Amino acid sequence: MRGASETAVGAALDSGDPLSGTAGFAGEIDDRLVRDVLGRYPLFVEDASDDGLPEWSSDPSDLDDPRSFPAGHVRDKRGTRRVFSLPDPAPLADDEAAVATVRDAVETSVDAVDTAGLAIAFSGGVDSALLAARLDAPLYVAGFPDSHDVEAARSAADLLDRDLRVVELTHDAIERAVPEIVAATGRTNAMAVQIALPLYLTAERVAADGFDRLAVGQGADELFGGYAKVAKAPDDPRVEAETVRGAQREVVATLPDQLERDVLALRAAGVEPVAPLLHDRVVEAALGLDDHHLVDGDTRKWALRQAARGSLPEAIATRDKKAAQYGSLAARELDRLARQAGYKRRMDDHVTQYVESLVE
Template identity: 35%
Template sequence: MTLFQCTGWIELDGISLSTREVEKIVQTDPEQIRRFGGEFALSFDTCHARDHFGIIPSPGPKGALVCSGQVRFSIEPDPAPCTLDEAIVTAVRLRSGEGVTALSGGVDSSLVAALAGRECVAVGLAGSHDLAQARHAAELLNLTCTEVEITPEEIADALPAVVAAIPKKDPINTSIAVTQYFITRWAGAHGYRRIITGQGADELFGGYARYLSSPTLEEDLARDVLGLEAQAERDQAVAALHGTYLSMPYLDIRVVRAARAIPAQEKVHDGQRKIPLREVAECHIPPELAEYGKKAMQYGSGVWGVLKKLAHKNGYKTSVQDYIDHIGRVEHGH
């Protein structure tokens, strides 16, 4: 076999496989690749494969083994049915053999952090909401959490690399990606490749405030879940700048299946959001964290406010988008 490479991690029937075990399966029984779970990009000989949801970026279609340019078969892991609690616990367990957890103190990341039991990292400007809440959550969970204070100057310096890396260069995607940039930079600098995150929970369980007044909640949730692939592409592009990747337990096939089986009206009602996730969280973390309603990453970290100020300072007083476009043009020498 030539050029065997595996990025990410692979599981088979709930058991995490070592690189050597994966290589042996590929050599002796490649049909088993059909059942590979995890988050991976795999290549050998003239073949390459990606995980079912395409979490790890790589050429070729997600959820397929392609050899010599032809799709040989789909990759469709089929774990046994389980409850949402079992699904989340299993998803985090499979990912927590290595890495650092990105913690912001909301229910999504606090539940993952508690189950993973690993060192945590939080990012934000000095005095930001996310740093304070992550500190509080880490104390309640008895976890070590490194607080990375970022400055407006560092954000300005990072913007060209972030804008160049991400596919969709708009204000929301840019501000989220900037926050991810500093999380992944810290992780890479401290020897971590895997960063365990809470991404996907808002879309799967109904976490956004706009869901409270939506007359088409089921359709909105379905549409937003489809958008998770683009989010993952954005975040992994930034992570790759630092030799890292994001691992997303809520996008484990067990969790996705369990979440999709719950009717939308059970996820959001009576002014409450993410109800099924909070019910699971109450079994594993203190109630105040399970019930906490956190600001979105770009606001809680303080990055959005800095981005607006930088746009204004650079002469773009009414449009952050124009400022981002300007950065893109400068990067391309225009």
Template identity: 30%
Template structure:
């Protein structure tokens, strides 16, 4: 895990542009840093050591590294025989891919070196085609930039677990977070690279092409026992590949079935786990988390939320998240605090149950889909929500965790597990339109893993509801504007709520309050200059259409 950045231009420019971006990303990778510029590579222990570089070039790559795989030899940028790469993420099958590479001169055990050498197997002068051919073989979460010295190619994993943003003109810049691009973007807009997409930049052209998408298999499992067996095999493999080489890990823990199932699987694999739970002292999540941890023997750390703590942290959370919408900010708060606790305990990896609700129909509005449109429509909506996860959830969680140099691993977003889950009939996920539990096959697997019935079939609540965050922010907003007038504002927000629910989630006061915080931290212009504002407007328009 790390932060990556770089540029390509028509004419040489200073490597200090890349250094400046790396400095803004160093929270993502505090262990080492490096820069490539037109064939020359500089590698250091600390980003600040790069400030004195006196080099110019057309193409530059930079990385601030969080060391998890590959040891000290895995510092980036990494060069193969003809290509150089910076890579953010993990390639879980890198050992298997290494067996396919005839390169006796490999210098490290890093998955990133395996990645660049593997791409070279397909390289015959056309870098975009080489990346396109390599992507179907990659099992992992990744965003990377690779160059042959003439062109630059960006690629992102098909789920969108790892983000990368770019400016839409020349000079062309890219980075893991938008904040790194603000100073260098000039008059260009900041855009995100969508999941599974490849972008190639040559001297005179920017091309975007589809790289690799998760295959959509037919529905072919209608029997519960068959579904459980297939799901268990895929789930066990997904956990096993993500825990390989790790002895100690953290878990983002709400006490809900998703985080409990992940924790139980890690426990069964013999991992030393610490669960991190965040919420109000009288909130449902904290109470359930403590109960589950006690019954299943999980070590747990708890942080109780108060209005004072939220008020203190909101500025840095809004700055880190680069958004000011209520749904996104509320969901970010527990993750941000949990990641901070995880880092305090000297962990580098934290597991999460993200993705299970979209795979197994966990949200209450899926009942409405079944009632109004039937099970086929439900299956299609699940695919739609899986494909929207990157903008609804994954980019937020990445920024919250990486603000504390914590790598998030999500077994439910394993590509084999996704394919397996979507082969299962939606009738095995929701029994009928009035099913209060949903995720039936998922809950049945929890029972197989030794999780008690009352925990496996606990009804779902939204993270921000279970933690008490929503009411606290609304209370802070009322207090902030007490005796004052405020203008209604448009905030930048995402979430499946906007696609499914007919009621307004936020209040004008809460939105104005978060907008004020964003302005004070110079985050507001990100929303108003970014392409995301268009997407947010579409969400809001859809909501207003429903209300009118």
């Protein structure tokens, strides 16, 4: 069992509580396979013809025909079935109570992280800055020299009076890393590779510097209303929900697929991810927020930003940040490499075609 003790997982199964106080789990317990409700740990299976459990692993390369085991499900001799679903609590009405709940959940989860062998993926935004402000571990940012993330990370590190290690991205590094990311994740679509690139190259450097764990801010955008499509609900066609809170739940439901990609990429680079903002207590706090706690006017992640004021300077707590693939310029430069290789934008999904050519 990875991520939690068998005792904790057994208690979660007995109670049916999807947010029982862990940071996720996946594996075998009492002749059952189980994966937590958000899929924070990957789990793959290979169907067997007998009535026993299938072959399984946390690493898809261990299996001949790996299939992702669904989050929130259990498999035993009776088959595969859902046992965990995210709760849908009534939203908190009081703004101060909402912020206090988020602050307590975030600070407790971050402060509980063991810093032995730990580094922090730091982009200068509120999510990673909360980790940097409360954990004594070195900070790393990846990006091209003129990228937004490098500039933002440098200014935020100065405000926090912390040293920063910059992983400078290059075209050669991208071309080398793309096949390695594809091999680790099994994904060739452009967006998946673009997102994984800065994480993977950061993790490589972290591992080379002697660290084996990387703290990341994953989950904060999904949980706290960080996406434009959530802020614009119900007018954004990318979500079906009629409310901001409904759109939040839509994007939270995408986490199992996203986390599988990120965890596999980081492990392939030589580190184990640590994601304190995805602890059960943080998830529970976020699901209890109302629309205006998630998005207040033009301010996304309002409750998280308010909660962060106790740990961060105002300039960081209120700062907007681009997604890593854009802030690092990894997406732009992968597109540039694709076009230089003859995969023009008029072609269907030209960057994915380029990625597939590198793998071939």
